[in-house]
Amino acid sequence: MNERLARVALARLGEPGDLRIAEQVAQLGAERVYEHIREEQDVAGVHTDAAARLHGLDPARELSEAAARGIRFVCPGDEEWPRGLDDLDNVEPVQRRGGVPLGLWVRGPLRLAEACGLSVSVVGSRSATSYGGAVAADIAADLAGHGACVVSGAAFGIDQSAHRGALAARGPTIAVLACGVDRAYPSAHHRLLDYIGETGLVVSELPLGAAPTRVRFLARNRLIAALTRGTVVVEAAVRSGALNTANWAERLNRVLMGVPGPVTSASSEGVHELIRARGAALVARGAEVMELVAPSGDFLVDLPRGPVRASDVLSDRERQVLDAVPAVRPAPPASIARTAGIVESEVSCVLLRLGDTGLVERGRGGWRRGTDPERR
């Protein structure tokens, strides 16, 4: 029994995120924990429940059967092991769950550690609005375009939009499941998951065949947060499971981001709360996410600004005169001077300068605003 086989076996024993097993493995190594449990006997010489279950397992066969289906088991020490997961060792558990997973079952052509090098999780409500779905897909496509891997949970709503956005941009994407990677949950997403398995990665700490449960979803969320540099929450009502992922991202010192929406939309309420009261960064575009998650200075966002217009570069004096020039019916300099509160001689000079820029033009009996809309 080596370390890898012991991890495969132990993963069948408890629920994912079981701190007791994670802590013992961190201290003693999986092999010794496995031996301890296996040899544990009660006074009557009868195998304990856990020991009995370990005896019934054949992890070597489990590995070879998985391999036959293109599924590998990645554990600490492997080249493919993403270092981010080790951060789970130092984090306070949430609802008594946490810890580094024993290993990850992985399906797909990417190398896990490499794909997670610059990765962002995009998560949110299962009952997303069409707005949320569209924005999640846009941001995921943006991120993929900037070379980041999009990680999500393959659920209905925001998760699937995020995966599809990344796939549409031919970018890498990772689905982290709360069931075995050989299962599709929700089953309506089996084709999406197959496609992700062919081009990206499908990942889970649960053994093959395992069904999803609420506890497993909560444990899965810590992996989504830990595998990525930052978590973007697109839509989340105040009780959304996505907030659990946000919670993990915060505890793991990952960048926590939220995409705002209408304040009238219950689907955005949880996100607004993250920004308002939990210090999540507001992001509206993939580039803004990149600026926060990419190594310092690699991505700098241009502040959005409108086109520069001729009228932007006027002096105060020119601006005052321009404001006094009528839009349609030309007015003589004397009348413009009265309106502007400036002496006529100066107004005449300024009008000539403004005429050069096209902002005003001569008409019958005086000056009016320029008619070329491009130059206003």
Add this chain to the structure above:
Amino acid sequence: MNERLARVALARLGEPGDLRIAEQVAQLGAERVYEHIREEQDVAGVHTDAAARLHGLDPARELSEAAARGIRFVCPGDEEWPRGLDDLDNVEPVQRRGGVPLGLWVRGPLRLAEACGLSVSVVGSRSATSYGGAVAADIAADLAGHGACVVSGAAFGIDQSAHRGALAARGPTIAVLACGVDRAYPSAHHRLLDYIGETGLVVSELPLGAAPTRVRFLARNRLIAALTRGTVVVEAAVRSGALNTANWAERLNRVLMGVPGPVTSASSEGVHELIRARGAALVARGAEVMELVAPSGDFLVDLPRGPVRASDVLSDRERQVLDAVPAVRPAPPASIARTAGIVESEVSCVLLRLGDTGLVERGRGGWRRGTDPERR
């Protein structure tokens, strides 16, 4: 010529926000500045432009004519003078404009200083969306309901929605204009302004009859920021004038707040930028604004949360069992135990406890989820 009359006269001389006059008045007092300018002569003994203009004024008559129309002039030293305006003395100018106004022309039944005691400006785009308009009105009504005075600029779009929201909640509201308080700009708002003048306040630093210009709008914005404890920007494209008010609020150390919207809406882009890159607080409701502007601890917002459900208070073990109970067709404890990965004897105990809460119920041949939706 006393101080008040000198201020009335000097206000006719330059544009509002003219730092040269504001600084001289702060140093010497309005009376002396008035005398200096009035006596200024060039070598040929001809009056200068400014001196000539002062000679043509009759501030005493201006005051009495205004009074006949129910309009008063409020200046530093008056009981009604809002102390917040004095903060403009210490702030760097924006586009060479700034400074404490010489005085304010005021129309309406409220006492200005008192109304500004707990006041919030709600500003935004003139080309607001229906979303922005509705949210501005809601927040203004909320603020009015909490006893705060809503200050805005009476423009199309967000401004008017804010005023109307406050009026609808029978709350105090102040319109700060970039023209004389005897004028209505935009003219379509003359009835709104009349109504505000009857129940709240219409305020401007411009003399009666003055027309609005771009320079005057920019100068006016500093008053909106200075008169209030905080500024809420509801919708603003990246070049919106509302961002100028936000700029002033920031420089004046007032609370700067933004209401988010869809990231797909250009009308919210400027607001998101304020939150993202300028540290504005995200607010979605009037209560959240109150929490930020009211004296510490006077208003505390309850975090939005969904109703507490029976399933929220389960132990991990109970949760695991509940997850394994089928929704529709009852299953025997042995089958539930297999699914949950827990020994049958324990599962049976847990099922009885869950049965007490209504989360599961006995059916033919076993247990299934409870059918009372209220108790799930």
